[in-house]
Amino acid sequence: MGKQMTEMLKGTLEGIVLAILAARPAYGYDITTQLREQGFSDLAEGTIYALLVRIEQRGLVDVEKVPSEKGPPRKVYTLNAQGSEYLAEFWGTWSFLAERIAQLHQRIENSPEETPREEGA
Amino acid sequence: MGKQMTEMLKGTLEGIVLAILAARPAYGYDITTQLREQGFSDLAEGTIYALLVRIEQRGLVDVEKVPSEKGPPRKVYTLNAQGSEYLAEFWGTWSFLAERIAQLHQRIENSPEETPREEGA
DNA sequence: ACCAGTACTTAGCGACGCCAAGTAGCGAAG
């Protein structure tokens, strides 16, 4: 997916990453790999790292440096209480938006321009 | 809803507006009113107008100036063939994203940290 | 010694939604 997906990820990627961290703690490279495997194939690596820095500075996650056998130390992120709260808000916002959009989608599906309808009443 | 919604609307608002136009032609003020009534209560007016200019320049809509009894002439936007195509792409992208996020949501719901589980096997 | 894979960082860019203010046309109230 291209530009549309890029724009859509603004605002949702944050929630996605928090949701991943809600399942279990993880580090940047790991998260990137997970997402790429789950279909976000051309997700930029730098994006995740920048996002992690942001949510750390907002105090939504706790960080721990863990040595790796295969490279530089990993920064393992864990969702904390504030992060859980923020994630809950995210689900609320997302649900609201998804519901409106689903309604719009149905409304179109159910009233295609082709279908002849009684114009009068 | 606040900042989360603002960020989420990036990329989705365009699709929302196109979907509204797919139902029937409309002008900026009208679209803004519709959206505000449908729950996007603090949607900025300028946002919609800027978006309409963009989709017009991309050739996704046709425009017609229609005089109004209550003020300046309205710019009525109609979704054209290219717009329909683009909207279809939007649904594809949105569906993909919504599905992934739904999966993430379920995965969390089904494995809450609180629930005691057999640790061994 | 070199390269590939792992893992994180940084600087700059474009796109989008918001804010604020302004322009313009019309009807009703004073």
Place this chain on the structure above:
DNA sequence: CTTCGCTACTTGGCGTCGCTAAGTACTGGT
């Protein structure tokens, strides 16, 4: 007749976000 409020669109500047691109650093294999 001026003023106010509603309708309707425009414009300039701002902050945020994801992407691009380049770099740093550590390890193991050839």
